[in-house]
Amino acid sequence: MLEAIGSGLSGLVAGFLHMHWSNPIMIVVGLVLLYLGIKKDIEPVLLVPIGFGCILVNIPFAGLMEKDGFLRIIYEAGILTELFPLFIFVGIGAMTDFGPLLENPKIFLLGAAGQFGIFLTLALALALGFTKLQAVSIGIIGACDGPTAIYVTSLYAPELLGAVSVAAYCYMSLVPIIQPPIMRALTTQEERVINMGSVKKSASKTTKLLFPLVVTIIGGLIAPKGLALLGTIMLGNFMKECGVVSRLTKASENEIANIVTLLLGISIGATMDGKVFLTSQTLIILVLGFFAICLDTACGILFGKLLKVVTGGKVNPLIGAAGISAYPMSARVVQKEGQKYDKKNYLLMHAMGANTGGQVGSVLAAAVMLSVLKGLGVV
Amino acid sequence: MDNWTFGLTMIIVGMGGTLLTLWILSLLMSVLKKIFPYTKEEK
Numbered sequence: 001m002l003e004a005i006g007s008g009l010s011g012l013v014a015g016f017l018h019m020h021w022s023n024p025i026m027i028v029v030g031l032v033l034l035y036l037g038i039k040k041d042i043e044p045v046l047l048v049p050i051g052f053g054c055i056l057v058n059i060p061f062a063g064l065m066e067k068d069g070f071l072r073i074i075y076e077a078g079i080l081t082e083l084f085p086l087f088i089f090v091g092i093g094a095m096t097d098f099g100p101l102l103e104n105p106k107i108f109l110l111g112a113a114g115q116f117g118i119f120l121t122l123a124l125a126l127a128l129g130f131t132k133l134q135a136v137s138i139g140i141i142g143a144c145d146g147p148t149a150i151y152v153t154s155l156y157a158p159e160l161l162g163a164v165s166v167a168a169y170c171y172m173s174l175v176p177i178i179q180p181p182i183m184r185a186l187t188t189q190e191e192r193v194i195n196m197g198s199v200k201k202s203a204s205k206t207t208k209l210l211f212p213l214v215v216t217i218i219g220g221l222i223a224p225k226g227l228a229l230l231g232t233i234m235l236g237n238f239m240k241e242c243g244v245v246s247r248l249t250k251a252s253e254n255e256i257a258n259i260v261t262l263l264l265g266i267s268i269g270a271t272m273d274g275k276v277f278l279t280s281q282t283l284i285i286l287v288l289g290f291f292a293i294c295l296d297t298a299c300g301i302l303f304g305k306l307l308k309v310v311t312g313g314k315v316n317p318l319i320g321a322a323g324i325s326a327y328p329m330s331a332r333v334v335q336k337e338g339q340k341y342d343k344k345n346y347l348l349m350h351a352m353g354a355n356t357g358g359q360v361g362s363v364l365a366a367a368v369m370l371s372v373l374k375g376l377g378v379v
Numbered sequence: 380m381d382n383w384t385f386g387l388t389m390i391i392v393g394m395g396g397t398l399l400t401l402w403i404l405s406l407l408m409s410v411l412k413k414i415f416p417y418t419k420e421e422k
Contacts, residue, residue, distance in 0.1 A: 102412070108405035112398040119393045123386035132385055206415035207408070214407050222400050361401055368396040372389060376380065 018060040022274025030054035030269065033166075042173040046146070046265045050166065053269020064270065071270040074263050079154050079161070084264040085147035086232045091257030092147070092359070093236020094249045096327065098211055100353035101360075102203035106307070107319070107350070111357025113303030114323025115365035117142035117295030121288055128284060132378055133157050136369060138285055141168050142292030143362035144175070145325035150268070151229060152366055156379065162271035163282040167289030175326045178290070179297050179333050183321050186301045191308065193342040194316040199349040205241075212238040219364055225374050226367020233363055297321050300354075319347055322354040325362035331355040 033051030037044035057065050064071040078084035101107060122139030130138060133156035140152045141164055149168040153161050171178065212234035220227040239249045271277075304320025318338050322330040331351035338347040373379045 102408055105405040105408035105412070108401045108408070109398070112401040115397055116394055119390045122389055122393075126382045126386045132382065135386075136389075202417045203412060204415045204417045207411045207417075210411055210415070211408065214411070215404060218404060218407065219400060222396070222403075357401070360404075361397065364400050365393070365397040368400065369389070369393050372392050372396065375392075376385070376388065378380070378385070 015059060015061050020060070020275055022278040023058040023060060025278060026058040026272060026274035027055050029272070030058065033269075036170075043169050045261055046169050049262050049265025050169070050269040050272075053266040054272040055269075056266075057270045057273050065273065071267060075267040075270055078260070078263055079150070079267050080158065082151050082154055082228070084260050084267075085151040085154075086228055087256055087260040088147045088264065089229060089232035089363075090236040090252045091254075091260075093212070093233040093238075094240045094252040095257075096233075096237060096240075096356060096359060098237065098356050098360075099201075099203060099208065100199060100349050101356040102207055102211060103199050103201065104350070104353055106311075107353040108357045108360070109307070110300055110303055110320050110323035110354040111359070111361030112323070112365075113320060114296050114300040114325075114354075114358045115143065115361050116299035117292040117297075118365055118369070120295050120299075121292035124291065125288055128288075131157075133373075134160060136373065137164055138288050139292065140164070140366060140369070141171065141285075141289035142296050143325055143366055144168070144172050144293060144296060144330075145359070145362040145366075146172065148229060148325070148362055148366045150264070152370070155370075158271075159276070160281075160285060162268060162277050163285040164289070165268045166272070167286050171289055171293045172326045172329070175293070175324075175329050176333050178293055179321050179330065180337055182294060182297045183301060183318055183334075183337050186298060187305070187317050189341065191305070191317050192338060192340075193345060194308070194313065195342070195345050196314065196316050196319075196347060196350050198346070199353070209238070209241045212241065215360060219367060223364065223367035223371040225370035226363070229363045230367050233359075293324070296324050300324065300358075316345075316347055316350070319351045319354045322351040323358045323361065324355070325359045327355045327359055328352060330358070 030051045033047045036042040037047030063069045118139045121142050122135045125135035125138040137153040137157040137160050140149045146168045153164045216234040219230045239245045300320035300323035304317030307315040318334050322334045334351035335348040338345045
């Protein structure tokens with residue numbers, strides 16, 4: 001009898017007895033993510049489920065990420081199949097207005113410059129000893145685009161998914177802190193006060209409607225391996241612009257996006273098991289991710305300076321910093337920074353154009369990268 | 380393929396490909412704007 005009671009009690013303390021040293025640390029990491037989401041309002045929609053998932057997976061003996069565990073089922077159904085990021089992209093496309101970009105298509109080029117950090121970081125990761133496909137996944141943090149980073153990483157380096165996703169989402173939300181010092185360091189007072197005037201509405205409804213179709217067809221033909229990414233974001237935008245499927249558009253930007261965000265967040269958190277997450281590799285990935293976003297900003301501003309010269313001083317180089325995918329945060333940072341030097345300078349709509357260009361640019365950069373990998377025979 | 384060649388190829392073709400694609404798209408958008416200009420009725 002006493003033996004049976006002892007055995008029964010051992011089941012109740014097994015969780016404590018089998019705790020790996022890394023589990024309590026990761027539970028604290030999960031709590032920190034929850035704190036950042038709730039108290040600091042840093043991407044709460046994602047950090048709350050990620051933080052909670054991180055806590056869940058670090059409780060021993062629960063088996064939530066083992067075969068038939070509920071987190072494993074969600075992970076395999078949505079992350080390993082790459083479905084979750086694609087569903088999110090339909091929602092993003094449905095929410096985004098590419099109007100400011102279409103008013104001045106030249107600004108599209110800033111969306112390309114804002115992706116250079118991806119490729120430079122990839123090279124750096126290779127130099128630090130990561131494998132080719134791991135380096136690709138680390139470089140993609142520079143897309144400043146969570147779903148793109150998750151899509152590429154789950155495809156080529158699922159073992160890095162937790163670190164890459166957390167880096168991508170955290171740095172994306174830290175854009176207002178990361179970008180201003182770089183903007184100030186790379187521009188002169190004279191450049192920061194360049195007034196670009198107001199954005200005149202010049203894109204017709206037909207142009208807006210044709211935009212997603214043209215991007216899908218041309219982008220898809222150039223980089224077919226990334227068509228899933230490009231096609232889903234453009235599908236969402238096409239539904240928004242055609243105006244006849246408002247039920248689908250609303251469902252994409254609300255119900256579908258919300259449900260998938262919850263499942264995506266919790267399954268990313270579930271990849272943060274202390275035994276695999278707490279390594280020097282994770283720390284290096286976090287540093288490289290930071291480096292990637294700094295490089296994106298710097299390259300965007302330098303390209304903005306080039307456009308300023310080419311256009312005879314009509315472009316304010318600050319808007320180059322918005323050529324990343326962190327929408328609309330980055331555009332707001334540009335507006336705020338510009339107004340510090342001239343209260344009457346309204347850069348917001350120009351920056352929005354660059355920012356939406358950055359969204360398309362980040363997806364295209366990933367698509368180009370996937371197609372080049374295929375061409376090189378790496379995948 | 381060694382890492383050095385791979386990294387350099389990704390930088391040149393990846394960056395170049397992204398820039399070229401977006402440049403083509405920007406040209407196409409400019410053409411579309413000319414073919415389907417914004418009309419006052421749309422206001």
